[in-house]
Amino acid sequence: MATYYSTRQYLLFLATVFGIISLGQCQEPGIVEDILPVVTRVGLTARLNCTVARMTSGTAVQWTFKNPRGDEIISIDKDIQVLNELKGGIKDFEVQTYDSVRGDRTTYQLVISRIRPEFHGTYECSITITGVIAEHWPRETGTITVLQAPTIRPGSTDSVKMLEKGSSSSLVCDAFGVPSPNITWVRSDGKLLPTGKAIFRGRTMPIAFADVDFSGVYKCVADNSIKPPAISLAQVYVAQEPTVRVLQDSVGQFANGQLKAKLDCIVQGYPTPSVEWMVYDGPRRRALTDSDKFDTTKQATDTQNLYNGEQWYTLTINYVQALDFRDYFCVGNNTYGEGVGKVTLFSTTECQGPLCYSMDVSPSGGSTKSFGFAHIWTVFTGPALCLIAFIKYRA
Incomplete structure (x- = not known):
């Protein structure tokens, strides 16, 4: 004889079974x-x-x-x-x-x-x-x-980038830290970045249509508020013909055959240009070489007055005479071209430069005459001392 269970009994049976399983679990x-x-x-x-x-x-x-x-x-x-x-x-x-x-x-x-x-x-x-x-x-x-604190990954971070003028590229700064650091790009010389702004935030900074002004040192700073931040420098070179600027486009000196005159120019270019001082003899240009008359010198880098990649050159003209008053040309050359800067040396009636100084002398008068004023100019030229005095008497 079959046994039938009501719905209520069936549900009670299932609850009992699952309860036993759950209890076991x-x-x-x-x-x-x-x-x-x-x-x-x-x-x-x-x-x-x-x-x-x-x-x-x-x-x-x-x-x-x-x-x-x-x-x-x-x-x-x-x-x-x-x-x-x-x-x-x-x-x-x-x-x-x-x-x-x-x-x-x-x-x-x-x-x-x-x-x-x-x-x-x-x-x-x-x-x-x-x-x-x-x-x-x-x-x-x-x-x-x-x-x-952040650390720079040197293998995947740019340190030197060489670009052709007009080309496009990017600078990469890869850093690790916990939490992940924020990366900021600036220029060491304070100029604007190739993006046209003073600051760029991000691992990869784009460089589009490379220009001469893009040459310089770029600084990547990785910071996550855990001190110290990490810093990496990247040098960018943009191939270019030399550019030449002169400190003074004209220099004066007194022609007595004993004084010196100094002419200065600043040259920039990549690859690094060769530099010569030249004069024109008629239509022909002649390079000046070191001698008793001329000294050419490359000055030590002056970080306060020079932009990145610039070099300072000086021409010293010894024993200035009338024939030395003319135009002098600072010429820089590299594989991309030539740059020229001109300095004119002209005649003055007084000594010019650090070896010259002036002083006033006003001694008191005697019994019948006295000095109204006196001007004395002294010029040191090597071991010799040249004293020129102009004295005006007053009765």
Whole structure:
């Protein structure tokens, strides 16, 4: 005889079955709280808490570092499984346990001392169960964020960039830090960037239609508020014909055959130009070479008065005479062309330059005449002293 169950009896049967299953599941070991993330700095101590319940024989708590190169088991229960250096009485790794008041829960705290950058990453707490495959073990993950000041990656950061005039390119600054750093570009000489602005933010700064003015030193600053920021310099060269500017387009001197005159020019170009001082003898141009009459000198770099890539050249004309009053040309040459600057040497009625000085003398008068004023000019020319005095008497 068949037995029939009412709907109510059937539902009660299902509830009983699922209740038994759920009760069985509730008795299985488990991780009952989230593992909170930790943010710390190098040299400090980090702690991760894993709270478990319903532990039975054949179970253990395991901490694992999820290393990008492969998982690394740190501990099983309280036993450390990795190299554990002891410094100052403190080990790198330690597991401490704390039981709850009710005694049904235990917290396994992973303590990492003297945090290093390589400890940054994800840590997994799992309950190993004998006879159960690892994929079915209860597990939770937590993270340790190790704050790190920025560092420049030299292999992928530009330090020198050589460009043809009119070409397009970019400057790359690659930096690492935790958190990820912000990257800012500026020019060391204070000029505007190729973007037309004083500052560019971003890893890659574009350079379009390279111009002579783009030549110079560019500074990349990586900053994430963790001091110190990282700085990298990039030198940009734009191939160009030489440009020449003169400090004074005319220089005067007194022609007495003993004084000197100095003419200065500043030359810029890439590749670095060769520089000569020249004069015209009729239609022909003649280079001046070092002699008793002429000295050509390349001055030391003056960072206050020179832009990047500029060189300062001086022509000294010794024993200035009337025949020396003429035009002199500073000429720079490289594979892209020539640049010329002109300086005119002209005659004056007085000595010019640092070896000349003036002073006033006003001695008191005698019994019948006195000096109204006196002007004395002295000119030092080597070992000789030339004294020229003009005295006006007043009756």
